[in-house]
Amino acid sequence: MTVSPAPSRVPLRIGVRKLLFGALGALSTPHHPDRYLELADPLLATVANRARIVRIDTSVHGSTTVILRPARPCRFEPGQHIRLAVVIEGVRHVRTFSPATVPGTRDVVLTIGDRPGGLVSGHLAERARVGDVVEVSDGEGDFVLPESRPPRLLMISGGSGITPVLSMLGALASEKGTSAVTFVYYARTAAHVPRRAELEALAALPNVELVFVHTRGEGGHLRGRFDRAHLDAVAPWFAETPTYVCGPSGLVEGVRNLYDEAGSTDLLRTEEFTLPAYDVDPGDASGSVSFAESGIVAPNNGATVLEQAENAGLAPEHGCRMGICHTCTAVRSSGCTRDVRTGETDSEPGTRIQICISAPVGNVTVEL
Known part of the structure; x- marks a missing residue:
């Protein structure tokens, strides 16, 4: 006898939910139902996924750990970043951060490096309070583990670049799994190491080796800034191993150069949370930048289009400010821009550019 499976009730629940929200939408016209739901509880919003801050930890030098409890689970793969939106003095600001938690857990944990003058990082470290409500997105980005887990992995990070690696x-x-993992973590001193209890718990696993490198203090397994000698000491097989690197631009660039020399670039996956320092070519800083939609024309000082737009009083949408999240794209209708990460230039009219990493070369017009 063949027994047919019981019909799933999931489609029915979804259909009922759609009908309820449709009815609520009709009753609440001209406003969206969220306008009324958030009066009862901001986390009831249906369009955005809102989250309440349940803990803020500033005990570790150089970073702030924020624990969020979203209204509904964030969907992301280990290593991906999410967009976090906070309202500061009535203005909504969006930044991207990588959760340090495993997908599917209730809370989302973000460890955010302190940045001098950082608007959002400074707000979270100094002014945010438990109970504040923010918005979070699902995961984005391709800094993720391979579907087929290799027998051995090398992970290198520094500062708040620890978060995607912790998730992985x-x-x-x-x-x-049986993948053997060596994790090399760079911090100024022992006091600058966040999430130490979690790190030590992971290091207790038989297939995980944890290597602390202190750049300015004693007590680590190694000392100083990244150097090939570090990998020769703890991972001499690095050139044949899939490697994940996340951290400041100097660390990422150093690892990238080493893998280029070793002919192993195809094994390297990188993500950095600061733009590399770049020198403005005096020849680039000439002419003017025209923001076509707003009618503003400003002298070109050679900074990125995003910085020059902000200096001109505009507030274009943006997130990471380093070319990762693609939130700040705009059309360059004329002129030439330079990618401040690679030095490459492009002058194709009508091209959509990332304004956080594009610096004008001479006269440029952008649809902002």
């Missing part, structure tokens, strides 16, 4: 390590641990 947590996922590997939950899978009870």
